Amino acid sequence: MVLRSIQGGVTADYAYEVHELGESSARATLVANCQITGLWWSLVSPLLRVAVRLSDGKQLRLFKAMVEEG
Template identity: 85%
Template sequence: MLEPMGNEGQVMAQAFSVEEVIQRPAPQVWEALTDWPSAHRWMPGIESMTAEGETAEGTKLTFRARGADRSSTIAQCDLGRSIVLRSVQGGVTADYTYEVHEFDEDSARVTLVANCQITGLWWSLVSPLLCVAVRLSDGKQLRLLKAMVEGG
């Protein structure tokens, strides 16, 4: 769904929202979620990822995706509970919000919401296609994380 933003020519679009229950304790799921060198195992298209510091607000993540070096920043972080990864490319700012909640003592409920802020006429015109592409590419992240964490 597209929503006009406050500034002229900006649009906010939610690309997707997904949820999984992972049969491992929440701290173990959080550890796997923020193990950046292992991100390639559950983030489609990522070949490698490194963090320039601890998992904290402001830390830059550098990753290789589809043959190109890119970066993301931890825009928000509540250790053990939630993290927002922000990437900017051209007129698109993508925020991926991950939340980990204890479901019971042996499992965790994990959610991922991907939002895109789109600036500029061209990006606004292609935003519906962009949202579909993001959903198709990244909408399976939590299923892959679940398989990795539960499979060992």
């Protein structure tokens, strides 16, 4: 599943993959692919990487909770 977020000059695609490990367990991974446009975003891209990691670090926990709730 891929979710896309567009905010200003930043487009982020969040790709979730779920792999079944057994009858009642699975492992999920999340890869965020960000593309930036514009000089401003190019200059702040190192900070953007840190900001995305901090703000989106909870994504897998929230995804897990959503799946377990049904």
